[in-house]
Amino acid sequence: xxxxLQILKALSNEKRxxxxxxxxxxxxxxxxxxxGDLVEDGVCVGFITQKIGLSQPTVTSHMKILxxxxxxxxxxxxxxxxxxxxxxxxxxxxxxxxGKFADADAPAPSQDPRAGDARPD
Numbered sequence: 001x002x003x004x005l006q007i008l009k010a011l012s013n014e015k016r017x018x019x020x021x022x023x024x025x026x027x028x029x030x031x032x033x034x035x036g037d038l039v040e041d042g043v044c045v046g047f048i049t050q051k052i053g054l055s056q057p058t059v060t061s062h063m064k065i066l067x068x069x070x071x072x073x074x075x076x077x078x079x080x081x082x083x084x085x086x087x088x089x090x091x092x093x094x095x096x097x098x099g100k101f102a103d104a105d106a107p108a109p110s111q112d113p114r115a116g117d118a119r120p121d
Contacts, residue, residue: 007093010069016062019048020071024085036077042084 011017022029026038030047049059063083066072071090072083 004093004097006069007071007089008097010065010071013062013065015052015054016066019052019059019062020066020085020090022051023048023072023083024087035080036075036082041075041077042073042082045081045083048083 011020023043026043029051030038030043032038033041033044033047036042036044045056045059045063048063049056052059054062060081063072063074063081066083067074071086073086075082075084
């Protein structure tokens with residue numbers, strides 16, 4: 001089971017956050033794959049490795065951290081591993097964290113908390 005802290009730690013790395021952004025909109029960031037559908041099956045680790053410019057063991061290590069946090073699922077097809085984001089968990093975690101920081105004294109969303117004044121529309 002993932003904890004908020006585990007998820008935040010997984011997303012605290014710039015490379016992992018970038019990978020999550022890419023695989024959350026795979027058709028915008030990766031070419032079509034010979035094996036596996038980008039959306040249904042996930043993105044092949046080879047494509048992630050090529051795009052991010054890191055070694056495959058390093059990318060695999062990053063993906064294992066994301067998987068342990070529950071942010072991605074892994075699926076093997078032939079000799080490759082495909083990663084698919086768990087968008088529901090990411091959204092739920094962010095919503096839960098936002099709720100923890102909600103405060104009755106907080107400015108309304110239309111206000112700039114730095115200035116305390118309402119933003120012009």
